[in-house]
Amino acid sequence: DTDPLVLFMPSGKRGRFAVGTPVLEAARQLGVYVESVCGGRATCGRCQISVQEGQFAKHQITSSLDHLSPPGAREARYDEVRGLPAGRRLSCSATILGDLVIDVPQDTVVNAQLVRKSADDRIIQRNPAIRMCYVEVDEPDMEKPLGDLDRLKASLARDWHFDDLAVDTHLLSQVQSILRKGGWKVTAAIHQDPSADRAHLIALYPGLKNEAYGIACDIGSTTIAMHLSSLLSGRTIASAGTPNPQIRFGEDLMSRVSYVMMNPDGRAAMTNAVREALNGLIDRVSADGGIARSDILDSVFVGNPIMHHLFLGIDPTELGGAPFALAVSRAVQARASDLGLAMNDGTRSYLLPCIAGHVGADAAAATLAEGPHRQDDMMLLVDIGTNAEIVLGHSGRIVAASSPTGPAFEGAEISGGQRAAPGAIERVRIDPVTLEPRFRVIGIEPWSDEPGFAEAAETIKVTGICGSGIIEVVAELYLAGILSEDGVIDGTLAGRSPRIVANGRTFSYLLSDGEPRITVTQNDIRAIQLAKAALYAGVKLLMDRQGVATVDRIGLAGAFGTFIDPTYAMVLGLIPDCDLGRVKAVGNAAGTGARMCLLNRDHRREIEALVGRIEKIETALEPSFQQHFVDAMALPNKVDAFPHLSK
Ligand code: FES
Numbered sequence: 001d002t003d004p005l006v007l008f009m010p011s012g013k014r015g016r017f018a019v020g021t022p023v024l025e026a027a028r029q030l031g032v033y034v035e036s037v038c039g040g041r042a043t044c045g046r047c048q049i050s051v052q053e054g055q056f057a058k059h060q061i062t063s064s065l066d067h068l069s070p071p072g073a074r075e076a077r078y079d080e081v082r083g084l085p086a087g088r089r090l091s092c093s094a095t096i097l098g099d100l101v102i103d104v105p106q107d108t109v110v111n112a113q114l115v116r117k118s119a120d121d122r123i124i125q126r127n128p129a130i131r132m133c134y135v136e137v138d139e140p141d142m143e144k145p146l147g148d149l150d151r152l153k154a155s156l157a158r159d160w161h162f163d164d165l166a167v168d169t170h171l172l173s174q175v176q177s178i179l180r181k182g183g184w185k186v187t188a189a190i191h192q193d194p195s196a197d198r199a200h201l202i203a204l205y206p207g208l209k210n211e212a213y214g215i216a217c218d219i220g221s222t223t224i225a226m227h228l229s230s231l232l233s234g235r236t237i238a239s240a241g242t243p244n245p246q247i248r249f250g251e252d253l254m255s256r257v258s259y260v261m262m263n264p265d266g267r268a269a270m271t272n273a274v275r276e277a278l279n280g281l282i283d284r285v286s287a288d289g290g291i292a293r294s295d296i297l298d299s300v301f302v303g304n305p306i307m308h309h310l311f312l313g314i315d316p317t318e319l320g321g322a323p324f325a326l327a328v329s330r331a332v333q334a335r336a337s338d339l340g341l342a343m344n345d346g347t348r349s350y351l352l353p354c355i356a357g358h359v360g361a362d363a364a365a366a367t368l369a370e371g372p373h374r375q376d377d378m379m380l381l382v383d384i385g386t387n388a389e390i391v392l393g394h395s396g397r398i399v400a401a402s403s404p405t406g407p408a409f410e411g412a413e414i415s416g417g418q419r420a421a422p423g424a425i426e427r428v429r430i431d432p433v434t435l436e437p438r439f440r441v442i443g444i445e446p447w448s449d450e451p452g453f454a455e456a457a458e459t460i461k462v463t464g465i466c467g468s469g470i471i472e473v474v475a476e477l478y479l480a481g482i483l484s485e486d487g488v489i490d491g492t493l494a495g496r497s498p499r500i501v502a503n504g505r506t507f508s509y510l511l512s513d514g515e516p517r518i519t520v521t522q523n524d525i526r527a528i529q530l531a532k533a534a535l536y537a538g539v540k541l542l543m544d545r546q547g548v549a550t551v552d553r554i555g556l557a558g559a560f561g562t563f564i565d566p567t568y569a570m571v572l573g574l575i576p577d578c579d580l581g582r583v584k585a586v587g588n589a590a591g592t593g594a595r596m597c598l599l600n601r602d603h604r605r606e607i608e609a610l611v612g613r614i615e616k617i618e619t620a621l622e623p624s625f626q627q628h629f630v631d632a633m634a635l636p637n638k639v640d641a642f643p644h645l646s647k
Helices: 023-030 070-081 148-160 175-181 245-249 253-262 266-289 305-312 361-370 452-459 467-479 491-495 522-546 558-563 566-571 589-599 601-613 625-631
Strands: 005-009 014-016 048-052 088-090 100-103 130-136 185-191 200-206 213-219 223-230 236-243 296-303 332-335 348-351 379-383 388-393 398-403 424-430 437-441 500-503 506-512 518-520 553-557 583-587
Touching: 005 023, 014 023, 023 100, 070 088, 130 148, 148 175, 148 185, 148 200, 175 200, 185 296, 213 266, 213 305, 213 589, 223 266, 223 589, 236 245, 236 266, 245 253, 245 266, 253 266, 253 305, 266 305, 296 305, 296 361, 296 589, 305 348, 305 361, 361 379, 361 388, 361 398, 361 553, 361 583, 361 589, 361 601, 379 522, 379 558, 379 589, 388 522, 398 522, 424 467, 424 506, 437 467, 437 506, 467 506, 467 518, 467 522, 467 558, 467 566, 491 500, 491 506, 506 522, 522 625, 553 558, 553 566, 553 589, 558 583, 566 583, 583 589, 589 601
Parallel strands: 005 100, 213 296, 296 348, 379 553, 553 583
Antiparallel strands: 005 014, 048 088, 048 100, 130 185, 185 200, 213 223, 223 236, 332 348, 379 388, 388 398, 424 437, 500 506, 506 518
């Protein structure tokens, strides 16, 4: 075969094409996603590629693409008017003359760093569910009395191969005026997601509309985060977060379910609260991004099952107890306006599938982002909240469960506990000789190294201790010899240090003697032991199911995972033994998974298929859970060794 060989990077897809084939056409045939809004008229500039030298590039770069044909002339005009970056070509106009290695540029998705969330600058290959399609529509003709909308559909079928296009009803009243305003040249926004029945015309703009946006949202029970991205370049334009206003109805998930059960209007009140917060965030990100909210055409949402249900307006009562029945577990496609969100009338919404009644769309999104199914390492993914969502697996098999850790890790049920907010102790060290503590408090300059601890104690009013601080203080008490393996504070040390104080029949550790006094009581330690034992027992069940005694890597998701120190998590026996270098905070992995589904509909299929084959384990029904739980009450564990801790 003597036709030139064309290789597309980074996908690696390749094929032979006749001389003179436009590169965009070659990409289409190979299923390589290259954006195009103007349909090859060399006016939108979205189809840019660059030519790499490579083993297939036998010719000079300039000579293997045609500059002089009519398409080449159009490209030169685009370059003159709009300017093409050095080395870039318009793939609709560049035709193949010889062997080529072509680079499809993927703009880096820059994630503005959310407060207390780790940055994630991964590159997401694009193939959005929304396509912007410019067409020139035939003018009306009395001889052929075909409606304006019908001729528009005919043009879209002719130029873009949308043969069975459905049209959103709200557009019917607008079609004629938009067509005339654009002088019969319009851009159609088409939503095409294979899990929806057919492609839909969802918005229509006069002339060339060379931009479209989407939002990806992680509805956490504590914080709601939103990213605004360009669907055409993949860039994240703005990010914003806000506390979940449902907190006023109940701090943790189960108290929100109780609120619904106890108040006739409770469900509606919480649904409205989350939708209002989302509308507020939509306002903020569109203002920050300098766009109109009506230019947002797609939206993706993730959340745990209860957040997911309340957002959809579904009563979550069934999720409050066994068998934890989800109203809907598969992915949901909806109109954003039906979900009470004000963007464009045609904006679509996509909710990722839930894995199980306790393991939600957020865990599915985190799994998609971290990709245990794409690797051979046995990976443990843990998202710690009131319920820990746990996923363990590799390319061969994935199992998931949730474990009822309770709110102790979030600072609830702990005497001095509070949310991670200014004034909260978040890092603790205890001197094993003097038994004196040093700590770091949220709200002062980020700590650099150890000396930062001492200053914090003096300059900031300490109001409590947050989740990461609790983990550290219990681990440090144990490492300093104050706490036994069974988690009992050693009262005989009371004579050695004024920090050990009698408290009825047990002892407490005085962490801060300011106002308020912050003590760690025996009850606090019990609460942490119960929480960590529940988490570890859940992890062990999954390891049993996989038939492994160790894991190769651990990803700690969510805000809590970002701020706990993996070493302390392991000292406590919260997570199984693992090479500490391979225990990573994976930040807002759920948000990343949502962005992946926003920018590439193939990721929607990927997670839908994956969730279908994830094995769900109901921890409450497993006979060995209780034994694992009892063993895990000890620090770090009664039976399991932690060889990596001694290194
Ligand atoms: Fe619009 Fe190439 S497709 S410039």
